[in-house]
Amino acid sequence: MNVRPISGASVDARGRRGSKGLLALASGVLLLAVTACGGGGAQGPASNGGKGKGSETARSEQSEAVVTIAPENGAKSVDTSGALKVGASKGKLTQVVVKDAKGTAIAGRISADGSAWTPDSHLAASTKYTVHALAKDSEGREAAEDSSFTTLTPQNTFVGHFTPEDGSAVGVGMPFSLRFTRGITAPKAVEKAIEIKTEPAVEVAGHWFGNDRLDFRPEHYWKAGTKVTVKLALDGVEGRPGVYGKQTKTLSFTIGRNQVSVVDAKKHTMKVMREGKVVRTIPITAGKPGNATWNGQMVISEKFKVTRMDGATVGFTDSDGKSEYDIDDVPHAMRLTASGTFIHGNYWGGGAFGNYNASHGCVGLRDVRGGYDSGVPAAWFFNNSMIGDVVVVKNSQDRTVSPDNGFNGWNMSWQDWKA
Numbered sequence: 001m002n003v004r005p006i007s008g009a010s011v012d013a014r015g016r017r018g019s020k021g022l023l024a025l026a027s028g029v030l031l032l033a034v035t036a037c038g039g040g041g042a043q044g045p046a047s048n049g050g051k052g053k054g055s056e057t058a059r060s061e062q063s064e065a066v067v068t069i070a071p072e073n074g075a076k077s078v079d080t081s082g083a084l085k086v087g088a089s090k091g092k093l094t095q096v097v098v099k100d101a102k103g104t105a106i107a108g109r110i111s112a113d114g115s116a117w118t119p120d121s122h123l124a125a126s127t128k129y130t131v132h133a134l135a136k137d138s139e140g141r142e143a144a145e146d147s148s149f150t151t152l153t154p155q156n157t158f159v160g161h162f163t164p165e166d167g168s169a170v171g172v173g174m175p176f177s178l179r180f181t182r183g184i185t186a187p188k189a190v191e192k193a194i195e196i197k198t199e200p201a202v203e204v205a206g207h208w209f210g211n212d213r214l215d216f217r218p219e220h221y222w223k224a225g226t227k228v229t230v231k232l233a234l235d236g237v238e239g240r241p242g243v244y245g246k247q248t249k250t251l252s253f254t255i256g257r258n259q260v261s262v263v264d265a266k267k268h269t270m271k272v273m274r275e276g277k278v279v280r281t282i283p284i285t286a287g288k289p290g291n292a293t294w295n296g297q298m299v300i301s302e303k304f305k306v307t308r309m310d311g312a313t314v315g316f317t318d319s320d321g322k323s324e325y326d327i328d329d330v331p332h333a334m335r336l337t338a339s340g341t342f343i344h345g346n347y348w349g350g351g352a353f354g355n356y357n358a359s360h361g362c363v364g365l366r367d368v369r370g371g372y373d374s375g376v377p378a379a380w381f382f383n384n385s386m387i388g389d390v391v392v393v394k395n396s397q398d399r400t401v402s403p404d405n406g407f408n409g410w411n412m413s414w415q416d417w418k419a
Contacts, residue, residue: 063141065091067133075149080125080236080244081189086117088135091143093117095134100127122193125236125244126153151236154244158182160214160234163301164387166251172221172258173299174388175407176230183211185240190214193245195231202226205418209404219414221390222255224275259389261381263343263363265293266395268354270363272381282377283354285346286396287361291316293393294361294401297410298336300343300389303382306371307333307344314340316360325360331371332382336363336391337406343391345371345378353377363393 070085071078078084086096092114098106106129108119114135123129130148137143160178164170176196184190187208194214196204202218209215222228229252234245263270265286272280287293309330312323333344345367352358353366367378374383390410403409409417 061141063091063135063137063143064139065089065135065137065141065143067093067135067143067145069131069133069145069147071149073147073149077152078123078149079238080123080151081238084119084123084129084131086131086133088115088133091135091137093133093135094142095132097132099130100124121233122189122236122238123151124248125151125246127151127236154242154246156182156243157246158184158234158239158243159245159247160232162230162232162251164253166253168253169256169386170253171300171386171388171390172224172255172260173297173390173407173410174222174253174255175215175217175299175409176228176253177213177215177407180212180214180239182240182243184208184214185211186238187211187214189237190234190239190245193233193237195233197229199227199229204228205414207409207412207417213404215407215409217409217417221258221260221410224255224258226255228253228255256386256388259385261389261391263293263391263393264395265357265393265397268356270365270381270391272384280380282365282381285349285352285355285359285364286357286393287359287398288357289397291360292357292398293359293363293396294337294341294398294405295393295396296400297408298341298391298393298401299407299410300334300336300385300387300391301338301407302335303385303387304330304333304335305382306331309333309342309344311360329369331367331369332365332378334382334385335406337401337408339405341401341406343381345376345382361398363391 066089068087071083086093093110096108096110096117098108098119106119108117110117128148128150131146133145135143158181160180162178164174191206191214196216198204204216204218206214206216232247232249234247237245239245258275261270261272263284263286268284270282270284271278272282307330308328310323311317311325316324318324331345333342335342341361343363346364347367347369349358349364365378365381367376371379373379400411401408403412
Protein backbone atom coordinates (compact mmCIF):
# COMPACT_ATOMS: atom_id res chain seq x y z
CA MET A 1 0.00 0.00 0.00
CA ASN A 2 1.50 3.29 -1.09
CA VAL A 3 0.79 6.43 0.98
CA ARG A 4 1.66 9.90 -0.31
CA PRO A 5 2.71 12.29 2.48
CA ILE A 6 0.86 15.61 2.66
CA SER A 7 2.68 18.75 3.59
CA GLY A 8 2.56 22.41 2.69
CA ALA A 9 5.97 22.22 0.96
CA SER A 10 4.89 19.42 -1.26
CA VAL A 11 1.64 20.99 -2.48
CA ASP A 12 1.91 21.49 -6.20
CA ALA A 13 -0.20 23.44 -8.66
CA ARG A 14 -2.81 20.72 -8.60
CA GLY A 15 -3.07 21.06 -4.83
CA ARG A 16 -3.57 24.82 -5.12
CA ARG A 17 -6.38 24.29 -7.54
CA GLY A 18 -7.97 21.95 -5.05
CA SER A 19 -7.78 24.61 -2.33
CA LYS A 20 -9.54 27.11 -4.58
CA GLY A 21 -12.31 24.59 -5.16
CA LEU A 22 -12.88 24.25 -1.42
CA LEU A 23 -13.22 28.05 -1.09
CA ALA A 24 -15.80 28.17 -3.84
CA LEU A 25 -17.76 25.40 -2.20
CA ALA A 26 -17.75 27.24 1.13
CA SER A 27 -18.99 30.39 -0.55
CA GLY A 28 -21.74 28.43 -2.19
CA VAL A 29 -22.87 27.10 1.19
CA LEU A 30 -22.90 30.63 2.64
CA LEU A 31 -24.96 31.91 -0.27
CA LEU A 32 -27.44 29.07 0.14
CA ALA A 33 -27.79 29.84 3.85
CA VAL A 34 -28.44 33.54 3.20
CA THR A 35 -30.97 32.67 0.53
CA ALA A 36 -32.79 30.30 2.87
CA CYS A 37 -33.01 32.96 5.61
CA GLY A 38 -34.47 35.37 3.05
CA GLY A 39 -37.49 33.15 2.53
CA GLY A 40 -36.76 32.30 -1.08
CA GLY A 41 -36.48 35.90 -2.27
CA ALA A 42 -35.40 34.75 -5.73
CA GLN A 43 -38.47 32.61 -6.24
CA GLY A 44 -40.79 35.24 -7.85
CA PRO A 45 -41.80 38.85 -8.31
CA ALA A 46 -43.04 39.19 -4.70
CA SER A 47 -39.40 39.35 -3.60
CA ASN A 48 -39.14 42.81 -5.12
CA GLY A 49 -38.93 44.82 -1.90
CA GLY A 50 -42.37 43.60 -0.61
CA LYS A 51 -44.19 45.44 -3.41
CA GLY A 52 -45.40 42.50 -5.37
CA LYS A 53 -48.84 41.07 -6.15
CA GLY A 54 -49.44 39.83 -2.58
CA SER A 55 -49.39 43.40 -1.15
CA GLU A 56 -51.92 44.64 -3.73
CA THR A 57 -54.31 41.81 -2.76
CA ALA A 58 -54.11 42.76 0.95
CA ARG A 59 -54.94 46.37 0.19
CA SER A 60 -57.91 45.45 -2.00
CA GLU A 61 -59.54 43.54 0.89
CA GLN A 62 -59.65 46.59 3.20
CA SER A 63 -62.98 48.50 3.15
CA GLU A 64 -62.96 52.20 2.35
CA ALA A 65 -66.14 52.72 4.46
CA VAL A 66 -65.65 54.72 7.65
CA VAL A 67 -68.03 54.26 10.61
CA THR A 68 -68.41 57.03 13.19
CA ILE A 69 -70.14 56.79 16.57
CA ALA A 70 -71.11 59.64 18.87
CA PRO A 71 -70.64 60.02 21.77
CA GLU A 72 -67.01 58.95 21.86
CA ASN A 73 -66.02 55.62 23.34
CA GLY A 74 -66.02 55.67 27.15
CA ALA A 75 -68.01 58.92 27.43
CA LYS A 76 -69.81 59.59 30.73
CA SER A 77 -72.91 61.63 31.67
CA VAL A 78 -74.26 61.47 28.13
CA ASP A 79 -77.61 63.15 27.47
CA THR A 80 -80.52 60.74 27.05
CA SER A 81 -81.85 62.46 23.92
CA GLY A 82 -80.06 63.62 20.79
CA ALA A 83 -76.54 62.55 21.74
CA LEU A 84 -76.44 59.05 20.23
CA LYS A 85 -75.63 59.16 16.52
CA VAL A 86 -74.06 56.61 14.18
CA GLY A 87 -72.83 57.58 10.71
CA ALA A 88 -70.96 56.23 7.70
CA SER A 89 -68.89 57.88 4.98
CA LYS A 90 -67.51 56.30 1.77
CA GLY A 91 -70.08 53.56 2.34
CA LYS A 92 -73.50 52.70 3.77
CA LEU A 93 -74.54 51.42 7.17
CA THR A 94 -75.88 47.87 7.09
CA GLN A 95 -76.37 47.12 10.79
CA VAL A 96 -76.41 49.03 14.06
CA VAL A 97 -76.99 47.25 17.38
CA VAL A 98 -77.32 49.27 20.58
CA LYS A 99 -77.87 47.41 23.86
CA ASP A 100 -78.03 48.28 27.53
CA ALA A 101 -76.25 46.35 30.27
CA LYS A 102 -79.13 43.84 30.47
CA GLY A 103 -78.88 43.08 26.76
CA THR A 104 -82.05 44.91 25.82
CA ALA A 105 -81.76 46.31 22.30
CA ILE A 106 -82.69 49.91 21.48
CA ALA A 107 -84.79 50.25 18.33
CA GLY A 108 -83.57 52.66 15.67
CA ARG A 109 -83.60 53.41 11.96
CA ILE A 110 -80.97 53.61 9.23
CA SER A 111 -81.60 56.51 6.87
CA ALA A 112 -82.61 55.81 3.26
CA ASP A 113 -79.15 56.70 1.96
CA GLY A 114 -77.41 54.57 4.60
CA SER A 115 -75.42 57.50 5.95
CA ALA A 116 -76.91 57.68 9.45
CA TRP A 117 -78.70 55.74 12.19
CA THR A 118 -80.79 57.32 14.94
CA PRO A 119 -82.67 55.72 17.86
CA ASP A 120 -86.47 55.65 17.79
CA SER A 121 -86.71 56.86 21.37
CA HIS A 122 -84.76 58.41 24.19
CA LEU A 123 -82.28 56.44 26.30
CA ALA A 124 -82.65 55.54 29.95
CA ALA A 125 -80.74 57.53 32.56
CA SER A 126 -77.77 56.12 34.53
CA THR A 127 -77.32 53.31 32.00
CA LYS A 128 -74.30 51.90 30.14
CA TYR A 129 -74.85 51.23 26.45
CA THR A 130 -72.75 49.36 23.88
CA VAL A 131 -72.80 50.11 20.15
CA HIS A 132 -71.82 47.79 17.30
CA ALA A 133 -72.05 49.19 13.78
CA LEU A 134 -71.28 47.77 10.33
CA ALA A 135 -70.97 49.50 6.95
CA LYS A 136 -70.08 48.42 3.41
CA ASP A 137 -68.27 50.36 0.70
CA SER A 138 -69.12 50.32 -3.01
CA GLU A 139 -67.16 47.07 -3.47
CA GLY A 140 -69.14 45.33 -0.74
CA ARG A 141 -66.23 45.31 1.68
CA GLU A 142 -67.29 45.58 5.33
CA ALA A 143 -66.04 47.91 8.07
CA ALA A 144 -66.97 47.67 11.76
CA GLU A 145 -66.83 49.93 14.79
CA ASP A 146 -67.61 49.30 18.48
CA SER A 147 -68.11 51.75 21.32
CA SER A 148 -69.68 52.16 24.75
CA PHE A 149 -70.86 55.07 26.89
CA THR A 150 -72.90 55.83 30.02
CA THR A 151 -75.87 58.19 30.26
CA LEU A 152 -76.27 60.92 32.86
CA THR A 153 -77.67 60.55 36.37
CA PRO A 154 -80.31 63.29 36.78
CA GLN A 155 -80.47 65.48 39.87
CA ASN A 156 -84.17 66.35 39.37
CA THR A 157 -86.83 63.84 38.39
CA PHE A 158 -90.57 63.44 37.85
CA VAL A 159 -93.11 60.60 37.75
CA GLY A 160 -96.72 60.31 36.66
CA HIS A 161 -99.45 59.26 39.10
CA PHE A 162 -101.98 57.32 37.06
CA THR A 163 -105.54 56.08 37.15
CA PRO A 164 -107.09 53.54 36.80
CA GLU A 165 -104.95 51.14 38.77
CA ASP A 166 -103.16 48.17 37.25
CA GLY A 167 -105.46 45.15 36.96
CA SER A 168 -108.66 47.07 37.63
CA ALA A 169 -112.00 46.83 35.83
CA VAL A 170 -113.69 50.14 35.02
CA GLY A 171 -116.67 51.56 33.21
CA VAL A 172 -116.78 52.62 29.57
CA GLY A 173 -116.13 56.29 30.33
CA MET A 174 -112.88 55.95 32.24
CA PRO A 175 -109.88 57.63 30.56
CA PHE A 176 -106.30 56.73 31.33
CA SER A 177 -105.10 59.78 33.24
CA LEU A 178 -101.63 60.84 34.36
CA ARG A 179 -100.79 63.62 36.80
CA PHE A 180 -97.11 64.56 36.77
CA THR A 181 -95.19 65.64 39.84
CA ARG A 182 -93.54 68.44 37.86
CA GLY A 183 -94.96 70.77 35.24
CA ILE A 184 -94.05 69.50 31.77
CA THR A 185 -92.64 71.90 29.16
CA ALA A 186 -91.75 69.19 26.61
CA PRO A 187 -95.16 67.53 26.16
CA LYS A 188 -94.34 65.83 22.85
CA ALA A 189 -91.32 64.06 24.34
CA VAL A 190 -93.38 62.83 27.29
CA GLU A 191 -96.32 61.74 25.16
CA LYS A 192 -94.00 59.85 22.80
CA ALA A 193 -92.77 57.78 25.77
CA ILE A 194 -96.29 56.48 26.51
CA GLU A 195 -97.64 53.59 24.44
CA ILE A 196 -101.27 52.45 24.67
CA LYS A 197 -102.55 49.31 22.96
CA THR A 198 -106.08 47.94 23.05
CA GLU A 199 -107.79 44.64 22.30
CA PRO A 200 -109.85 45.04 20.16
CA ALA A 201 -107.80 47.77 18.49
CA VAL A 202 -109.13 51.34 18.59
CA GLU A 203 -107.50 54.73 18.10
CA VAL A 204 -106.57 56.34 21.40
CA ALA A 205 -105.37 59.95 21.66
CA GLY A 206 -103.96 62.06 24.46
CA HIS A 207 -104.99 65.54 25.58
CA TRP A 208 -103.15 67.86 27.97
CA PHE A 209 -105.00 69.77 30.68
CA GLY A 210 -102.46 72.35 31.76
CA ASN A 211 -98.84 71.21 31.97
CA ASP A 212 -99.19 68.50 34.60
CA ARG A 213 -102.13 66.33 33.46
CA LEU A 214 -102.42 64.09 30.40
CA ASP A 215 -105.57 62.04 29.66
CA PHE A 216 -106.03 59.37 26.96
CA ARG A 217 -109.33 58.19 25.49
CA PRO A 218 -110.88 56.88 22.25
CA GLU A 219 -113.31 58.93 20.16
CA HIS A 220 -116.35 57.24 21.70
CA TYR A 221 -116.84 55.36 24.98
CA TRP A 222 -114.74 52.23 25.30
CA LYS A 223 -116.30 49.03 24.03
CA ALA A 224 -117.24 46.67 26.86
CA GLY A 225 -114.61 43.97 27.36
CA THR A 226 -111.76 45.99 25.88
CA LYS A 227 -108.34 45.26 27.38
CA VAL A 228 -106.09 48.32 27.60
CA THR A 229 -102.31 47.95 28.04
CA VAL A 230 -100.16 50.97 28.87
CA LYS A 231 -96.36 51.13 28.70
CA LEU A 232 -94.75 54.05 30.52
CA ALA A 233 -91.15 54.53 29.34
CA LEU A 234 -90.54 57.85 31.07
CA ASP A 235 -87.11 56.98 32.47
CA GLY A 236 -84.68 59.45 30.92
CA VAL A 237 -87.27 61.70 29.24
CA GLU A 238 -86.40 65.37 29.75
CA GLY A 239 -89.84 66.73 30.68
CA ARG A 240 -88.53 70.19 31.39
CA PRO A 241 -84.98 71.61 31.33
CA GLY A 242 -82.85 69.54 33.71
CA VAL A 243 -85.81 67.44 34.96
CA TYR A 244 -85.96 63.82 33.79
CA GLY A 245 -88.54 61.09 34.09
CA LYS A 246 -87.89 58.27 36.54
CA GLN A 247 -90.57 55.73 35.73
CA THR A 248 -90.77 52.52 33.70
CA LYS A 249 -93.92 50.48 34.08
CA THR A 250 -96.37 48.33 32.13
CA LEU A 251 -99.95 48.11 33.37
CA SER A 252 -103.33 47.05 32.09
CA PHE A 253 -107.01 47.48 32.87
CA THR A 254 -110.24 46.07 31.47
CA ILE A 255 -113.47 47.78 30.46
CA GLY A 256 -116.51 46.28 32.16
CA ARG A 257 -120.12 46.25 31.04
CA ASN A 258 -121.52 49.33 29.35
CA GLN A 259 -123.58 51.39 31.81
CA VAL A 260 -124.63 54.97 31.05
CA SER A 261 -127.24 56.70 33.22
CA VAL A 262 -129.16 59.75 31.98
CA VAL A 263 -130.45 62.31 34.51
CA ASP A 264 -133.23 64.59 33.30
CA ALA A 265 -133.17 67.55 35.69
CA LYS A 266 -136.45 68.83 34.33
CA LYS A 267 -138.35 65.54 34.66
CA HIS A 268 -136.57 64.65 37.93
CA THR A 269 -135.74 61.14 36.74
CA MET A 270 -132.69 59.02 35.96
CA LYS A 271 -132.73 56.22 33.42
CA VAL A 272 -130.06 53.57 34.04
CA MET A 273 -129.07 51.91 30.76
CA ARG A 274 -127.02 48.78 30.09
CA GLU A 275 -125.79 48.33 26.53
CA GLY A 276 -128.23 51.07 25.53
CA LYS A 277 -131.30 49.44 27.12
CA VAL A 278 -133.10 50.95 30.13
CA VAL A 279 -132.87 48.60 33.12
CA ARG A 280 -134.35 50.96 35.72
CA THR A 281 -135.85 54.44 36.03
CA ILE A 282 -135.18 56.16 39.36
CA PRO A 283 -136.79 59.34 40.77
CA ILE A 284 -134.14 61.97 41.63
CA THR A 285 -133.69 65.51 42.87
CA ALA A 286 -131.12 67.77 41.24
CA GLY A 287 -129.72 71.23 41.93
CA LYS A 288 -132.27 73.85 42.90
CA PRO A 289 -132.52 77.25 41.14
CA GLY A 290 -129.31 79.19 41.78
CA ASN A 291 -127.42 75.98 42.51
CA ALA A 292 -128.27 73.98 39.41
CA THR A 293 -126.42 70.76 38.55
CA TRP A 294 -123.86 70.83 35.73
CA ASN A 295 -125.10 69.59 32.37
CA GLY A 296 -123.00 67.14 30.41
CA GLN A 297 -121.25 63.78 30.57
CA MET A 298 -119.64 63.00 33.91
CA VAL A 299 -117.62 59.95 34.96
CA ILE A 300 -117.82 58.31 38.37
CA SER A 301 -114.30 58.67 39.83
CA GLU A 302 -114.76 57.65 43.50
CA LYS A 303 -117.22 55.65 45.59
CA PHE A 304 -117.92 56.11 49.34
CA LYS A 305 -120.33 53.97 51.32
CA VAL A 306 -120.59 56.90 53.74
CA THR A 307 -118.93 60.32 53.60
CA ARG A 308 -119.13 63.80 55.09
CA MET A 309 -120.29 66.76 53.00
CA ASP A 310 -119.50 70.25 54.28
CA GLY A 311 -120.82 73.10 52.14
CA ALA A 312 -118.03 75.43 53.27
CA THR A 313 -115.45 73.28 51.44
CA VAL A 314 -117.11 74.08 48.11
CA GLY A 315 -118.10 77.68 48.75
CA PHE A 316 -121.60 77.28 50.20
CA THR A 317 -121.63 79.65 53.21
CA ASP A 318 -124.17 82.11 54.56
CA SER A 319 -123.68 85.84 55.18
CA ASP A 320 -121.97 85.05 58.48
CA GLY A 321 -119.49 82.72 56.78
CA LYS A 322 -121.12 79.60 58.23
CA SER A 323 -121.59 76.51 56.13
CA GLU A 324 -125.04 76.17 54.58
CA TYR A 325 -124.91 72.44 55.31
CA ASP A 326 -122.63 69.98 57.05
CA ILE A 327 -123.79 66.36 56.86
CA ASP A 328 -121.34 63.84 58.28
CA ASP A 329 -123.10 60.63 57.19
CA VAL A 330 -124.11 60.99 53.54
CA PRO A 331 -124.70 57.42 52.29
CA HIS A 332 -123.91 55.82 48.93
CA ALA A 333 -121.94 58.75 47.51
CA MET A 334 -120.13 58.71 44.15
CA ARG A 335 -118.02 61.61 42.88
CA LEU A 336 -118.76 63.12 39.46
CA THR A 337 -116.54 66.24 39.46
CA ALA A 338 -113.39 67.43 41.19
CA SER A 339 -115.31 70.53 42.31
CA GLY A 340 -117.64 68.51 44.51
CA THR A 341 -120.58 67.24 42.44
CA PHE A 342 -121.79 63.83 43.65
CA ILE A 343 -124.62 61.48 42.95
CA HIS A 344 -125.57 60.19 46.39
CA GLY A 345 -128.14 58.87 48.78
CA ASN A 346 -130.39 61.46 50.44
CA TYR A 347 -132.42 60.68 53.59
CA TRP A 348 -133.49 64.29 54.32
CA GLY A 349 -135.12 65.21 50.99
CA GLY A 350 -138.71 64.39 51.93
CA GLY A 351 -140.96 64.49 48.88
CA ALA A 352 -138.43 66.06 46.48
CA PHE A 353 -137.56 62.85 44.61
CA GLY A 354 -139.31 62.82 41.26
CA ASN A 355 -141.04 66.13 42.02
CA TYR A 356 -138.66 69.07 42.35
CA ASN A 357 -135.00 70.02 42.59
CA ALA A 358 -133.77 70.76 46.09
CA SER A 359 -130.00 70.12 46.25
CA HIS A 360 -126.96 72.38 46.13
CA GLY A 361 -125.91 70.88 42.80
CA CYS A 362 -125.64 67.16 43.49
CA VAL A 363 -127.97 64.47 42.20
CA GLY A 364 -129.88 62.93 45.11
CA LEU A 365 -131.54 59.51 45.30
CA ARG A 366 -133.87 58.36 48.08
CA ASP A 367 -132.03 56.62 50.91
CA VAL A 368 -132.20 55.95 54.66
CA ARG A 369 -129.93 57.31 57.34
CA GLY A 370 -127.02 54.92 57.81
CA GLY A 371 -127.59 53.40 54.36
CA TYR A 372 -128.55 50.04 55.83
CA ASP A 373 -131.51 49.36 53.50
CA SER A 374 -130.28 47.68 50.33
CA GLY A 375 -133.70 48.02 48.74
CA VAL A 376 -133.73 51.83 48.45
CA PRO A 377 -132.90 53.40 45.04
CA ALA A 378 -129.60 54.93 46.23
CA ALA A 379 -128.30 51.59 47.53
CA TRP A 380 -129.33 49.76 44.36
CA PHE A 381 -127.60 52.31 42.13
CA PHE A 382 -124.45 52.32 44.29
CA ASN A 383 -124.21 48.53 44.23
CA ASN A 384 -124.75 48.43 40.47
CA SER A 385 -122.23 51.13 39.57
CA MET A 386 -118.46 51.03 39.09
CA ILE A 387 -115.65 53.54 38.74
CA GLY A 388 -115.71 54.77 35.15
CA ASP A 389 -119.48 54.56 34.62
CA VAL A 390 -121.01 57.59 32.93
CA VAL A 391 -123.77 59.82 34.32
CA VAL A 392 -125.21 62.26 31.77
CA VAL A 393 -127.16 65.27 33.04
CA LYS A 394 -129.48 67.15 30.68
CA ASN A 395 -132.12 69.89 30.92
CA SER A 396 -130.45 71.56 33.89
CA GLN A 397 -130.22 75.35 34.17
CA ASP A 398 -126.42 75.39 34.48
CA ARG A 399 -123.79 75.23 31.74
CA THR A 400 -121.95 72.12 30.57
CA VAL A 401 -119.31 70.87 32.97
CA SER A 402 -115.69 71.74 32.14
CA PRO A 403 -113.79 68.80 30.56
CA ASP A 404 -111.02 68.99 33.17
CA ASN A 405 -113.43 69.09 36.13
CA GLY A 406 -113.07 65.42 36.90
CA PHE A 407 -112.60 62.84 34.14
CA ASN A 408 -115.07 64.60 31.90
CA GLY A 409 -113.18 65.04 28.65
CA TRP A 410 -116.12 63.43 26.83
CA ASN A 411 -117.62 66.92 26.70
CA MET A 412 -114.98 67.84 24.08
CA SER A 413 -115.33 66.96 20.41
CA TRP A 414 -112.83 64.44 19.04
CA GLN A 415 -111.35 67.16 16.85
CA ASP A 416 -110.76 69.45 19.82
CA TRP A 417 -109.45 66.56 21.91
CA LYS A 418 -106.73 65.79 19.36
CA ALA A 419 -105.88 69.40 18.57
